[in-house]
Amino acid sequence: DGGITQSPKYLFRKEGQNVTLSCEQNLNHDAMYWYRQDPGQGLRLIYYSQIVNDFQKGDIAEGYSVSREKKESFPLTVTSAQKNPTAFYLCASKTTVSGANVLTFGAGSRLTVL
Amino acid sequence: QQQVKQSPQSLIVQKGGISIINCAYENTAFDYFPWYQQFPGKGPALLIAIRPDVSEKKEGRFTISFNKSAKQFSLHIMDSQPGDSATYFCAASGGNAGGTSYGKLTFGQGTILTVHP
Numbered sequence: 001d002g003g004i005t006q007s008p009k010y011l012f013r014k015e016g017q018n019v020t021l022s023c024e025q026n027l028n029h030d031a032m033y034w035y036r037q038d039p040g041q042g043l044r045l046i047y048y049s050q051i052v053n054d055f056q057k058g059d060i061a062e063g064y065s066v067s068r069e070k071k072e073s074f075p076l077t078v079t080s081a082q083k084n085p086t087a088f089y090l091c092a093s094k095t096t097v098s099g100a101n102v103l104t105f106g107a108g109s110r111l112t113v114l
Numbered sequence: 115q116q117q118v119k120q121s122p123q124s125l126i127v128q129k130g131g132i133s134i135i136n137c138a139y140e141n142t143a144f145d146y147f148p149w150y151q152q153f154p155g156k157g158p159a160l161l162i163a164i165r166p167d168v169s170e171k172k173e174g175r176f177t178i179s180f181n182k183s184a185k186q187f188s189l190h191i192m193d194s195q196p197g198d199s200a201t202y203f204c205a206a207s208g209g210n211a212g213g214t215s216y217g218k219l220t221f222g223q224g225t226i227l228t229v230h231p
Contacts, residue, residue: 004157035221040123042203042221043158058218090157100146100165101207103219105157 002027004106006091011111013078013085021076021109023091031094032074033103036060036087043090049074078111086113118206120222127229133191135225137204140185145208148219149178149189152201161202162189194229201226 007022025032031050035043045058049068063082068074078085088110092103120137127133137147148163164171164178164187171178177190191198204222 006157033218040223042118042120042223043219044221045218048218092157100148100163101219102148102160102163103150103158105159107155107157 006106029093033092035090118222124226135189144206150203
C-alpha cells in the first residue's frame with residue numbers, strides 16, 4: 001500500500017538532546033512537508049521541500065532542521081535550540097488531483113521532552 | 115493576513131443532528147479551501163474541498179458552504195454519527211505566501227467533534 005511512514009510513533013527526549021524523526025513515502029510525490037500540531041493551535045508548517053536537495057523554511061522553522069537527499073525521505077531533526085519541542089509532528093506529501101493540491105499525511109510522531 | 119480562524123473549538127452533537135463548523139479568512143488571494151478530518155492517533159485526511167467560484171459543495175452527508183463576500187466558509191455534517199467523532203480542520207491555500215502550486219496550506223485551529231449515540 002502506498003503511503004507515508006513516520007517513525008518512531010512515540011519518542012521521549014531529555015532537554016538538550018537532538019532527536020530525528022523519520023518520514024518515508026512510497027507515493028512518488030515530489031513535495032513533502034513537516035507540520036507541528038499543538039492543542040488549540042491547528043497545524044503549523046515547519047519546513048517543506050519541493051524537490052530533492054531543496055527545502056524551504058515554513059512559519060516556525062526555528063530550532064528545527066531537515067534534509068532531502070532522496071525523494072522518498074524527508075527527516076526532521078528537533079534540535080536543543082527548540083524551546084518547546086513537546087508536540088505531535090506530522091509529515092505529509094503532496095499530489096495534485098483535478099488541479100487541486102491534496103496532502104497525504106503520515107500517522108504522526110509524538111515527541112515528549114522530559 | 116495568513117490566518118484562518120476556526121470555531122468552535124469543540125462541539126457536542128447528538129446522533130442524527132447537524133454539526134456545523136465555521137471558518138473565516140482574511141487573505142482574499144486564497145483560492146482553495148479544503149477540510150481535513152483527523153481521528154485520534156492518526157494523521158489528517160482530506161474530507162472535502164471547495165474553490166471560491168462555487169457557493170456550495172456536497173459530498174454525501176458533508177457540505178461546504180462558501181461566502182466569498184464575507185470571507186467565510188463552513189462545514190455541515192448532516193445526520194451526524196458517532197463515527198464522525200474526530201477533529202476537523204479547515205484550511206486555505208493560495209495567495210502571496212507561496213501560491214497554490216506549493217501546496218502550502220494555512221490551517222485553522224481545529225474543532226473536536228463528539229457525536230453522542
